Amino acid sequence: MIGKEMEIDSVRVESSLWVGNKRFKASLSEWYFSWTEIDKRNREKKTVSVPVSEVIGVKEGREEIQPRKKLEDSDLDFTLFYVKRNRRGNTRGTLWSLGRTQFCCPSRDVRDQWITQLRTALKTHSPSRPHRLLVFINPFGGKKRGKQIYHSLVSPLFELAGISCHVVVTERANQARDYILKKDLTGFEGVICVGGDGMFSELMHGVIGRTQQEAGVSEHNPTVMLQPCDLHIGIIPAGSTDCVCFATVGVNDPVTSALHIIIGDSQPLDVCSVHHKSTLVKYSVSMVGYGFYGDVLAESERHRWMGPLRYDYSGCMVFLCNRNYPGLVQYLPADSHVSSPRDNTRCLAGCRVCSESKERLFPHSDSSSSLYSTNLSQYSSGLEGEWVTIEGKFKCVSLTCMSSSCPRSPTGLSPSAHLADGTVDLILVRETNPLGFLTYLHRHTTTQDQFDLPFVEVHRVRAVRFFLQPGEEEEEEYEEETEIESSFERVLEDPDKLHTGDIANSQSKSTSQQCLAGQERETVKSPRRKKRNFVCGPCCTKPPSVSVWNCDGEILPHTEILCRVHGQLVRLFARGIEDSTGA
Ligand SMILES: CCCCCCCCCCCCC/C=C/[C@@H](O)[C@H](COP(=O)(O)O)NC(=O)CCCCCCCCCCCCCCC
Numbered sequence: 001m002i003g004k005e006m007e008i009d010s011v012r013v014e015s016s017l018w019v020g021n022k023r024f025k026a027s028l029s030e031w032y033f034s035w036t037e038i039d040k041r042n043r044e045k046k047t048v049s050v051p052v053s054e055v056i057g058v059k060e061g062r063e064e065i066q067p068r069k070k071l072e073d074s075d076l077d078f079t080l081f082y083v084k085r086n087r088r089g090n091t092r093g094t095l096w097s098l099g100r101t102q103f104c105c106p107s108r109d110v111r112d113q114w115i116t117q118l119r120t121a122l123k124t125h126s127p128s129r130p131h132r133l134l135v136f137i138n139p140f141g142g143k144k145r146g147k148q149i150y151h152s153l154v155s156p157l158f159e160l161a162g163i164s165c166h167v168v169v170t171e172r173a174n175q176a177r178d179y180i181l182k183k184d185l186t187g188f189e190g191v192i193c194v195g196g197d198g199m200f201s202e203l204m205h206g207v208i209g210r211t212q213q214e215a216g217v218s219e220h221n222p223t224v225m226l227q228p229c230d231l232h233i234g235i236i237p238a239g240s241t242d243c244v245c246f247a248t249v250g251v252n253d254p255v256t257s258a259l260h261i262i263i264g265d266s267q268p269l270d271v272c273s274v275h276h277k278s279t280l281v282k283y284s285v286s287m288v289g290y291g292f293y294g295d296v297l298a299e300s301e302r303h304r305w306m307g308p309l310r311y312d313y314s315g316c317m318v319f320l321c322n323r324n325y326p327g328l329v330q331y332l333p334a335d336s337h338v339s340s341p342r343d344n345t346r347c348l349a350g351c352r353v354c355s356e357s358k359e360r361l362f363p364h365s366d367s368s369s370s371l372y373s374t375n376l377s378q379y380s381s382g383l384e385g386e387w388v389t390i391e392g393k394f395k396c397v398s399l400t401c402m403s404s405s406c407p408r409s410p411t412g413l414s415p416s417a418h419l420a421d422g423t424v425d426l427i428l429v430r431e432t433n434p435l436g437f438l439t440y441l442h443r444h445t446t447t448q449d450q451f452d453l454p455f456v457e458v459h460r461v462r463a464v465r466f467f468l469q470p471g472e473e474e475e476e477e478y479e480e481e482t483e484i485e486s487s488f489e490r491v492l493e494d495p496d497k498l499h500t501g502d503i504a505n506s507q508s509k510s511t512s513q514q515c516l517a518g519q520e521r522e523t524v525k526s527p528r529r530k531k532r533n534f535v536c537g538p539c540c541t542k543p544p545s546v547s548v549w550n551c552d553g554e555i556l557p558h559t560e561i562l563c564r565v566h567g568q569l570v571r572l573f574a575r576g577i578e579d580s581t582g583a
Pocket residue numbers: 196197198199239240241242243286287293296297311312315316319404406408409412413438441442444445550551552553554
């Protein structure tokens with residue numbers, strides 16, 4: 001019956017369709033659904049093509065999703081929803097929205113055939129789409145709009161795409177991490193966080209920890225080859241910095257991220273493990289920063305009520321404190337033939353450096369992850385090689401596995417870093433005058449090279465060790481703790497311990513630094529000092545000569561640490577930055 005109106009063969013489906021009052025020839029091939037306008041003289045005009053991999057859903061009748069509306073019912077119509085790209089000024093990153101086109105068919109049978117054919121094509125040619133997801137919403141992240149963002153912008157899209165979700169609104173920090181570590185995850189193809197970098201970090205710790213538990217790998221051993229994680233992580237940005245989302249998608253937009261999740265995009269990501277002695281302290285994907293960024297974070301925790309602005313306020317305060325910190329940094333250089341942090345390239349979707357790294361990182365794999373565990377013993381510890389030593393006084397020491405671009409700094413901490421090349425960039429900013437440091441910071445917001453300054457150096461590395469000056473060594477107050485959780489939670493439980501209060505009553509020796517407010521301050525050091533007490537208030541009531549580490553937005557309870565990169569350890573529902581500038 002529909003033979004005349006619709007042609008179906010093994011490679012193509014074709015028919016006439018109407019969009020509004022215009023006639024189109026529509027065709028579905030293996031990879032594309034296209035419709036071409038036909039004018040009154042039967043001439044073909046403009047064609048619109050949508051890759052099958054970017055079709056979000058097909059609905060009978062006329063529907064609108066955002067806002068949800070069922071328009072008049074017609075059994076000749078179907079509505080196609082797909083990814084639509086919107087150009088974004090001259091910044092990189094492409095904003096996606098939900099495209100929607102209503103088609104009117106010559107008969108109901110043709111309409112039903114189109115719906116069946118399109119849905120079958122989706123199943124066949126988009127096999128990596130998730131069907132069931134576990135969603136964690138932090139109701140207190142960023143501007144506290146997590147629940148609203150999820151329910152109004154994201155959930156309708158997941159429903160349209162036929163994804164079923166189990167939603168957990170968190171009631172405490174680390175609830176999401178513990179859920180992933182302990183509960184039955186059968187049937188879930190991914191975990192999603194609605195929140196900021198802290199929330200992402202919780203999910204990542206859950207996923208990495210769970211994967212190592214199941215593979216029988218000890219995370220506390222800094223030389224071990226960790227098992228790569230299959231369970232994908234998705235980020236719906238609703239936080240303060242949203243660096244991981246911004247650096248992997250190019251924009252921090254909940255709808256864009258939801259669409260990447262729906263179509264099952266997959267982006268591997270390097271992860272840095274941070275150890276203190278033989279205890280795992282934390283994992284990081286964006287920034288492990290000592291000095292300025294550590295101080296900014298510690299200061300900002302006291303101003304959480306300001307929301308995302310707390311970082312700008314604290315940034316100014318800490319800048320005025322004008323501190324420098326002595327330390328000894330050692331690193332293992334990465335292979336400089338592959339790439340360099342100053343090669344002026346960008347890691348974009350389909351990055352060649354990252355895809356070639358896969359072979360280097362997993363030389364014995366045939367991409368089936370079960371092979372990794374059987375071959376674990378064959379891998380090197382990742383810590384052999386010749387360590388390079390640098391000693392000095394630093395404004396900040398930062399490590400980043402990726403560019404760490406964010407809305408505050410669209411080029412990021414290290415603009416040419418790669419998401420999945422198995423390396424991390426080490427940035428050392430030595431003691432300098434305030435104007436110099438301001439120039440360095442300001443260049444994060446422009447296209448000027450922030451490494452082209454005499455007091456800044458950058459190295460592409462595989463591992464880093466940080467030591468305090470002799471005489472400043474860290475005490476073994478956490479010796480008995482084998483679980484990182486306990487030491488972290490002690491700091492989190494009592495944020496007041498972040499201030500210098502209990503330093504004052506101890507035996508002391510002192511050094512001095514000049515604060516920009518012009519006063520000579522005293523640094524008091526105690527042989528029984530606790531490292532977690534080192535953060536002072538704005539403009540240093542008692543400025544320390546030891547800072548804290550900021551690890552993806554959390555303060556670490558140790559100062560002397562070993563960081564090692566694990567190439568492509570986790571996978572996100574993302575594809576890297578789609579360059580909208582055409583550059
Ligand atoms: C003069 C303008 C200076 C702009 C400098 C921007 C540097 C930006 C580098 C950003 C790296 C971000 C790495 C990601 C960190 C996040 O994991 C982590 C957690 O995020 P969450 O709360 O969303 O969970 N975020 C952070 O630790 C925040 C770091 C943000 C630092 C911003 C500092 C702003 C500094 C402003 C200094 C101004 C000096 C002016 C003097 C008159």
